[in-house]
Amino acid sequence: DRKKRSFESRTSVTNHPLARKLFEIMSSKKTNLCVAADVTTSAELISLAEKVGPHICLLKTHIDILTDFSKETVESLKELAATHNFMLFEDRKFGDIGSTVASQYSGGAYNIVDWAELVTVHGLPGDGIIKGLMSAINGRPRGCVLVSEMSSSGALTSQEYVSGCCKIAENHTYFVIGFVSQSNVSSDPRFILLTPGVQLDKSVDGLGQQYVTPRAAVLERGADIIIVGRGIREAEDPEAAAIKYKEEAFSAYLERIEA
Numbered sequence: 001d002r003k004k005r006s007f008e009s010r011t012s013v014t015n016h017p018l019a020r021k022l023f024e025i026m027s028s029k030k031t032n033l034c035v036a037a038d039v040t041t042s043a044e045l046i047s048l049a050e051k052v053g054p055h056i057c058l059l060k061t062h063i064d065i066l067t068d069f070s071k072e073t074v075e076s077l078k079e080l081a082a083t084h085n086f087m088l089f090e091d092r093k094f095g096d097i098g099s100t101v102a103s104q105y106s107g108g109a110y111n112i113v114d115w116a117e118l119v120t121v122h123g124l125p126g127d128g129i130i131k132g133l134m135s136a137i138n139g140r141p142r143g144c145v146l147v148s149e150m151s152s153s154g155a156l157t158s159q160e161y162v163s164g165c166c167k168i169a170e171n172h173t174y175f176v177i178g179f180v181s182q183s184n185v186s187s188d189p190r191f192i193l194l195t196p197g198v199q200l201d202k203s204v205d206g207l208g209q210q211y212v213t214p215r216a217a218v219l220e221r222g223a224d225i226i227i228v229g230r231g232i233r234e235a236e237d238p239e240a241a242a243i244k245y246k247e248e249a250f251s252a253y254l255e256r257i258e259a
């Protein structure tokens, strides 16, 4: 059962090099925190990555909200990722036919496949979306996370949709390493569950976002990794906040595997 196993022990059950890398980072840095770096300038992005870098396993970007994106931005991010041992995770939420997502992944202004080891993908179009993305990889180690459930109120992700996403993942384990989820969508120890909608002192944001605490995400919803944006970014001291969220989430994980 996924929830009972240590990240370290799960390293050996997956064949995906990036799932292994992520498990190794989480075990060695003792962190299952992903920071959502939803800022609008490169300077803010780099500054946030510098502050939280030592405390995270993943830095999640929405690269298309930057007003001043350039190649230097991603070069700096790559350097910080190497220095602090975290991975770059572009939350592109691909959601189109295979041919279109292939161009969106490797083309345009962002050339996402070039720098983001992991991306988010919707299961809605069916597994042609996976084949399309794979066609743009050119031998680089890359992977994706399927958005199986959403944190926003009124999300349309039914049970049937979730099981459809699980089937896609099981059939494409050479690319899909896990899920964005709000519940225990899979007990397969190969798959990594990431849960957004996590904040310590807020329950909603007024635009549909719904929050649970790091403990509830890990212990009740089955999260392996918590995704935190505004809870950290808008804190007076983002580094101190990152440490706090990291400690809450990692101790909940230890409690879960020791129970």
Ligand code: 6AU
Pocket: 036, 038, 062, 091, 120, 147, 149, 150, 151, 152, 180, 196, 197, 198, 199, 209, 227, 228, 229, 230, 231
């Ligand atoms: O902590 P927040 O609310 O400031 O930020 C949450 C982050 C945002 C969303 O784009 C993302 O998590 N997110 C996702 C992801 C990661 O795919 C799915 C979802 O259901 N809810 C959600 O908030 O960057």
